[in-house]
Amino acid sequence: MPLTVDGRRILQLNGLTGITSGPILLLGAEQLTVLFGLEQYAATVPVLRVLGAGLAMFGALLFWMARRPVASATLLGLSVIDALWVAGSVGLLVSGALPLSVAGAWIVAVQADVIALVAALELYAWWR
Secondary structure (H helix, E strand, O other): OOOOOOHHHHHHHHHHHHHHHHHHHOOHHHHHHHHHHOOOOOOOOHHHHHHHHHHHHHHHHHHHOOOOOHHHHHHHHHHHHHHHHHHHHHHHHHHHHOOOHHHHHHHHHHHHHHHHHHHHHHHHHHHH
């Protein structure tokens, strides 16, 4: 039995990741800075807040877009955006550019895995 993938549901799933993680970054920036082991960088808190606000707005946009049928070009574009996010996360982990704590590295790795799965679903739906 072939896998059935609905583009609208994928957008909702992708939107859910932004709507849930965005406020966590926005409201918990100070605590996450400590968890990530990045307290020595003054820019960490503002960067996490901006990232959180952006993710929340992006997630809301995806939910709004999911109200109607999703064009295949949209799915392809989102899969590219998500793949770039995953590549950036992997680059952050392997480059050692930031001295992440073990917990911080795990959080980055797990979120990259989740977004990679979403990107794969978007790409599969585009291909189908």
